[in-house]
Amino acid sequence: DAKTTQPTSMDCAEGRAANLPCNHSTISGNEYVYWYRQIHSQGPQYIIHGLKNNETNEMASLIITEDRKSSTLILPHATLRDTAVYYCIVRGGATNKLIFGTGTLLAVQP
Amino acid sequence: GAVVSQHPSWVICKSGTSVKIECRSLDFQATTMFWYRQFPKQSLMLMATSNEGSKATYEQGVEKDKFLINHASLTLSTLTVTSAHPEDSSFYICSARDYIDTQYFGPGTRLTVL
Numbered sequence: 001d002a003k004t005t006q007p008t009s010m011d012c013a014e015g016r017a018a019n020l021p022c023n024h025s026t027i028s029g030n031e032y033v034y035w036y037r038q039i040h041s042q043g044p045q046y047i048i049h050g051l052k053n054n055e056t057n058e059m060a061s062l063i064i065t066e067d068r069k070s071s072t073l074i075l076p077h078a079t080l081r082d083t084a085v086y087y088c089i090v091r092g093g094a095t096n097k098l099i100f101g102t103g104t105l106l107a108v109q110p
Numbered sequence: 111g112a113v114v115s116q117h118p119s120w121v122i123c124k125s126g127t128s129v130k131i132e133c134r135s136l137d138f139q140a141t142t143m144f145w146y147r148q149f150p151k152q153s154l155m156l157m158a159t160s161n162e163g164s165k166a167t168y169e170q171g172v173e174k175d176k177f178l179i180n181h182a183s184l185t186l187s188t189l190t191v192t193s194a195h196p197e198d199s200s201f202y203i204c205s206a207r208d209y210i211d212t213q214y215f216g217p218g219t220r221l222t223v224l
Binding site for chain 2: 034036038041042043044045046049087097098099100101102103
């Protein structure tokens with residue numbers, strides 16, 4: 001069962017930052033937050049993951065609240081190629097599997 | 111990031127035939143690989159976990175005799191859909207976990223059963 005809640009869809013203007021929220025209020029202490037995205041008819045692409053500290057890589061930043069019950073994925077300068085379904089997934093603990101929910105469809109507008 | 115390939119990228123077969131899909135980790139070794147299935151306009155559904163040198167673990171509701179998984183080496187896992195029927199038509203995606211436990215996905219295989 002997916003353990004996260006995400007908005008169904010979001011729009012973002014090209015060149016602006018895209019902020020994608022995710023709620024994971026039942027997250028356990030040893031579970032990580034992972035973000036993937038899926039462009040239409042392709043396999044999911046790994047973006048970033050974190051445990052409790054904020055993380056940044058060449059693709060995005062991940063901001064995790066202090067209580068770890070929610071997080072935000074930030075794409076600093078969205079482009080049209082960032083249009084995709086973004087999945088926030090909690091993984092770890094006993095099952096340690098990536099279970100996909102419905103994700104957020106991010107539409108970057110020109 | 112790490113690269114995972116799948117072959118074929120698409121396949122069309124007749125009802126009753128078997129189809130084999132290969133998943134390879136190209137630049138890393140993967141003791142654990144996963145198989146997912148995705149129907150149109152739906153999310154990915156985990157089918158099974160494949161561990162190198164041992165039997166796969168199937169998710170509830172997935173028929174192990176229909177979806178045969180073999181993980182004979184650290185870079186190759188195969189999924190065979192046996193006696194395929196039109197309802198098996200789907201997008202099959204594999205993934206592999208690297209040594210720091212990050213999971214990378216293949217590009218997917220589109221199966222159409224006529």
